[in-house]
Every structure is written in C-alpha cells, then in structure tokens.
Amino acid sequence: MPDPEVATTKVRFDLNGSVAAVDAPIGQPLLTTLREGLGIRSARGTCGVGVCGTCTVLVDGRAASACLLMTQQVDGREVVTSEGLVGDHGELDEVQDAFLGANAFQCSFCIPAMVLTVRAHLDEHPDADAEDVREALAGNLCRCGSYPEILAAVDELVAARAADDVAARAADDAAVDREDPR
Amino acid sequence: MPVASWLEPTSLDQACDLLADDEFESTALAGGTAVSLMLKMGFLDPERLVSLARLPGLDQIDVGDDHVDIGAAVSLSQVAQHATLRACLPSLATACASVGNVRVRNIATLGGNLAEADYASDPPAVLVSLGAVCVIRGPSGERRAGVEDVVVGHYTTSLEPGELITSVRIPTPPGRSATYLKYLTRSSEDRPCIGVAARVDRAEARPDASVTGLDVVVGAVAGTPQRVAEATEAEVGRPLDRAAADRLATAYAEAIDPIDDARGSSWYRTQMIEVFVRRAVIELSDGPGRGGTA
Ligand SMILES: Cc1cc2nc3c(=O)[nH]c(=O)nc-3n(C[C@H](O)[C@H](O)[C@H](O)COP(=O)(O)OP(=O)(O)OC[C@H]3O[C@@H](n4cnc5c(N)ncnc54)[C@H](O)[C@@H]3O)c2cc1C
Ligand code: FES
Ligand code: FES
Numbered sequence: 001m002p003d004p005e006v007a008t009t010k011v012r013f014d015l016n017g018s019v020a021a022v023d024a025p026i027g028q029p030l031l032t033t034l035r036e037g038l039g040i041r042s043a044r045g046t047c048g049v050g051v052c053g054t055c056t057v058l059v060d061g062r063a064a065s066a067c068l069l070m071t072q073q074v075d076g077r078e079v080v081t082s083e084g085l086v087g088d089h090g091e092l093d094e095v096q097d098a099f100l101g102a103n104a105f106q107c108s109f110c111i112p113a114m115v116l117t118v119r120a121h122l123d124e125h126p127d128a129d130a131e132d133v134r135e136a137l138a139g140n141l142c143r144c145g146s147y148p149e150i151l152a153a154v155d156e157l158v159a160a161r162a163a164d165d166v167a168a169r170a171a172d173d174a175a176v177d178r179e180d181p182r
Numbered sequence: 183m184p185v186a187s188w189l190e191p192t193s194l195d196q197a198c199d200l201l202a203d204d205e206f207e208s209t210a211l212a213g214g215t216a217v218s219l220m221l222k223m224g225f226l227d228p229e230r231l232v233s234l235a236r237l238p239g240l241d242q243i244d245v246g247d248d249h250v251d252i253g254a255a256v257s258l259s260q261v262a263q264h265a266t267l268r269a270c271l272p273s274l275a276t277a278c279a280s281v282g283n284v285r286v287r288n289i290a291t292l293g294g295n296l297a298e299a300d301y302a303s304d305p306p307a308v309l310v311s312l313g314a315v316c317v318i319r320g321p322s323g324e325r326r327a328g329v330e331d332v333v334v335g336h337y338t339t340s341l342e343p344g345e346l347i348t349s350v351r352i353p354t355p356p357g358r359s360a361t362y363l364k365y366l367t368r369s370s371e372d373r374p375c376i377g378v379a380a381r382v383d384r385a386e387a388r389p390d391a392s393v394t395g396l397d398v399v400v401g402a403v404a405g406t407p408q409r410v411a412e413a414t415e416a417e418v419g420r421p422l423d424r425a426a427a428d429r430l431a432t433a434y435a436e437a438i439d440p441i442d443d444a445r446g447s448s449w450y451r452t453q454m455i456e457v458f459v460r461r462a463v464i465e466l467s468d469g470p471g472r473g474g475t476a
Contacts, residue, residue: 005184006184007184007185007186007187007188009188025184026184026186026187026188026231027184027185027188027218027221029218048222049222050215050219050283050285050286051283051371053283053285059288059289063284063285063288064285064288064289065285065286068214068218068219068285068286068289069218070211070214070218070231072188072231072233073211073214073233073235117284117285120284121284136284138283138284138370139283139284139286139371140283
C-alpha cells in the first residue's frame with residue numbers, strides 16, 4: 001500500500017526502449033524505482049553513495065549511479081540498463097560477449113554495471129584505447145576481485161574493434177580502388 | 183518529514199522566487215549528487231525540492247577572446263572533455279576530470295560543486311587560482327562575486343536565500359599557464375588529501391618572459407581554498423625558478439594550519455603541502471622544457 005503521507009509525482013521515461021510510467025515518491029532513488037516497480041534486476045544497490053558502481057545505468061547514453069539519481073530527475077529521458085543491451089532475439093551486445101568470452105566474472109554481481117560503463121565509454125569515445133576504458137572503469141568495484149579477467153575482456157574487445165576498423169578501412173579502400181582504378 | 187513537493191521552474195526568476203520564499207524550506211537541486219547524499223544522511227529535510235534542470239541557458243559554454251563563461255549546470259565531464267577548455271583552461275579540465283568517478287562527473291555540475299562548498303572538492307581551488315567570478319542571480323537581480331567570496335567556509339557559501347549561481351566567468355589572458363596537482367591517499371576515485379592549483383601570468387607567452395602575476399591555492403586543507411598572498415606577491419617580477427619553488431613551498435607549509443581527517447593528519451598535510459606546492463611551481467617554472475603555456 002502506498003503511504004498516503006508520501007507525496008509522489010508522475011514520472012515517464014524511456015526504459016530500455018519502452019515507456020515506463022510510475023508514481024514515484026519525491027526523491028526516491030531511481031534504483032529503488034527500477035528494482036521495486038519496474039522489474040529491473042541488473043542495477044544493484046550496494047554502497048548507496050555513488051562509490052561502488054553496481055547501480056550503474058545509462059541516462060541519455062551516459063553512465064550514472066541510480067542510487068544518487070532521484071526518479072524525478074529522469075523524467076522524459078532515456079534510461080538503459082544491462083537488460084536493454086540485449087537485442088530483440090537475445091543477441092548479446094559486443095561488450096557482453098567480450099565479458100563472457102573472457103570469463104570475466106565470478107559471482108557476476110558487479111558485471112552488468114561494468115558492461116554498461118564500458119558500453120557508454122566506447123559509444124562516447126569510439127576510438128578509446130584499452131587504457132582509457134580502464135580509467136573509466138576505475139569507479140566500478142568488484143568484490144570478487146575479477147579485475148584481471150575484466151580488464152582482459154576490455155583489452156580483447158578494444159583490440160578486436162581496432163582490427164575490425166582496419167579491416168573495414170581496407171575494404172573501403174578496395175571498393176574505392178575498384179570504382180576508380182588508378 | 184518526506185519531501186512534500188518537487189518543482190521544476192522554467193525561468194530563473196521563477197526559480198529564485200521559489201527558493202527565496204522562506205515559508206517553505208526549499209532546496210535547489212542541480213545534478214543532485216550532493217543533495218541525494220545529504221537527504222539520505224538526514225542533513226537536509228526540505229519541504230520542497232526545486233530542480234534547476236529545466237532552466238534555460240545554464241548549460242552553455244561560451245569561449246570569448248579573454249575569458250570563458252561556463253554555465254552553472256555544465257557537468258564536470260563536459261568541462262573535462264571539452265577540447266577548447268582543455269587547451270585554454272588545462273588546470274580546470276584536469277581538476278574536473280579527477281573528480282570521483284565517471285558517473286559522478288557525468289551528473290555533477292560545476293555550479294553544484296561550488297555551492298556544495300565541500301572543503302575537499304577539487305574545482306574550487308583551481309577556480310580561485312584562476313581569478314574566476316561567479317555570476318549570481320537572485321530575487322533582486324544579478325551580482326558578481328569572486329569564487330573566494332562565494333565559498334566562505336566549511337559547507338558554507340555567501341549565497342543569500344533565493345540566489346543561484348548562473349555561470350562562472352574565468353579569465354584567459356595571453357601568457358597564462360596553470361596546473362592542478364591532486365594528491366590522493368586512499369583510492370584513485372577519492373577526494374583529495376590536498377590539491378594544489380598554481381597559475382602564472384607572463385608578460386609574453388614565453389617561459390622566460392617576466393612574471394606579471396602568480397597564484398598558488400591549496401585545497402582540502404581548511405574550510406576554504408588557501409592562498410598565502412605575501413609569498414606569491416613577492417615572486418612577481420622575479421624568475422620563477424627552483425629557488426622560487428622552494429621559497430613558496432616553505433612559506434605555504436609554514437602559513438597554513440591544516441585540518442586532520444581520514445585522508446591525512448594535520449602534520450602529514452603540512453609535509454605534503456610543501457612537496458606539492460614545490461612540484462606545482464616547478465611545473466610552471468622557467469627552466470628549459472618547463473612551463474610551456476599549455
Ligand atoms: C562518490 C562521490 C565522489 C566524489 N568525489 C569528488 C572529488 O573527488 N572531488 C570533488 O571535487 N567532488 C567530489 N564529489 C562531490 C561532487 O563533485 C559534488 O557532489 C557535485 O559537484 C555537486 O554537484 P551537483 O550538481 O550534483 O549538486 P547538487 O547536489 O544538485 O547541489 C549541491 C548543493 O549546491 C546547491 N546548488 C546546486 N546548483 C546550484 C546553483 N546553480 N546555484 C546555487 N546553489 C546551487 C544545492 O542546493 C546544494 O546545496 C564526489 C561525490 C560523490 C557522490
Ligand atoms: S550503490 Fe550506487 S554506486 Fe554503490
Ligand atoms: S564478480 Fe562478484 S562482485 Fe564482481
């Protein structure tokens with residue numbers, strides 16, 4: 001039962017591509033709204049003060065701590081959780097694939113947040129090198145200490161993307177050569 | 183008491199009036215990274231929250247010929263990543279890039295960082311060293327005040343009820359170079375044990391040109407950013423060399439009486455003030471390969 005003493009506001013936002021509409025108590029952390037009202041399990045509360053990163057979500061494409069955001073702050077905005085990275089037919093995002101490929105997890109509690117942080121960083125900085133991505137991950141803690149595997153996943157992903165770029169550029173050049181034989 | 187209302191004014195006048203109305207206890211909220219924590223810890227118990235998110239114009243960055251205006255709602259990430267700001271305000275971009283973690287930087291605003299007036303924040307010391315001025319809007323109009331006159335004590339500003347910082351104006355004269363050194367004692371995403379912001383102005387944009395202005399400001403050691411004006415003023419017109427760095431380091435370590443906290447004891451901070459003031463000044467000094475007008 002909602003507490004009649006608690007004032008709420010209507011908040012509408014895009015959650016993983018669908019409309020979410022909730023009556024949220026004023027100031028209620030987005031994390032609570034996602035987990036208790038909207039069935040999201042990948043954003044997880046641990047420290048509650050912005051430090052550990054397990055509650056990471058993307059707001060308009062940028063990583064944020066859902067424990068520090070009030071639900072009202074995302075009204076009209078786009079929120080993505082790790083669930084939202086999966087395609088319509090269950091296809092995993094390249095970052096999710098890279099983590100799986102490198103066995104980059106133990107209990108996996110922290111992993112959805114790590115994946116989102118990497119995703120956001122690569123979207124904002126498509127040419128980021130592995131060092132940049134590591135830097136972005138500095139604020140995501142892993143209680144199991146899976147850091148070596150997590151960083152290995154990042155290294156492999158960044159290397160694979162660079163190789164794809166080189167291949168794509170070579171293919172472009174070849175196409176240009178075919179059109180315009182010099 | 184739970185918060186009774188959430189307001190989203192769409193004009194500055196409206197926002198200032200709402201905040202000035204002391205019948206209700208109102209708290210402004212920009213990124214909310216500090217307000218959220220204060221609510222959770224029970225340090226704040228406002229009747230209404232006034233979100234600044236829909237105010238027009240607060241998210242602008244304007245680069246002028248001899249100054250830059252940064253809107254109060256510009257995020258720390260935006261400052262850290264803005265190519266022009268990185269070139270013309272490198273110490274500020276460095277300080278913003280060093281704040282907490284990427285999630286905090288993405289949401290936290292420059293205005294909120296100043297208005298929080300936390301003694302262990304990074305940007306305030308840098309802004310003071312650069313002579314930055316806050317543009318402040320209140321129920322009775324606009325005023326300007328240097329950052330050192332806005333951040334006036336532990337979690338205390340000189341802002342009156344209903345007053346909001348709308349932007350920060352930072353001078354960018356030719357011949358200026360500046361640096362920020364953040365010294366961490368716990369983890370890479372922590373607030374600083376100490377932070378040293380140094381800025382030098384030269385008659386010409388050459389490292390060997392004579393020094394026309396100098397400032398060194400130490401953050402996280404007291405309620406407000408600290409400077410030792412006699413020491414910096416004494417170096418104007420002289421070569422900024424290793425000897426000057428030593429003199430400044432000693433003067434700062436002697437003059438500042440640092441606080442104790444979990445990031446370092448007062449004694450330890452004094453030692454670190456000496457080390458990091460010296461390093462910051464050496465970075466801006468005249469020696470070969472040093473002090474480029476970054
Ligand atoms: C995990 C974590 C790590 C952090 N690490 C660092 C660090 O290393 N270095 C550092 O410097 N800081 C650090 N911080 C603090 C962070 O920088 C501040 O919380 C943030 O800058 C505040 O900005 P905001 O927009 O979120 O402010 P809000 O939380 O919205 O507001 C903060 C205060 O300012 C007032 N306010 C907001 N905007 C205005 C305005 N325009 N005019 C007048 N008053 C206003 C509010 O009423 C409130 O009192 C950290 C914070 C967290 C959570
Ligand atoms: S629970 Fe949000 S950062 Fe730790
Ligand atoms: S894998 Fe267990 S917390 Fe990271």
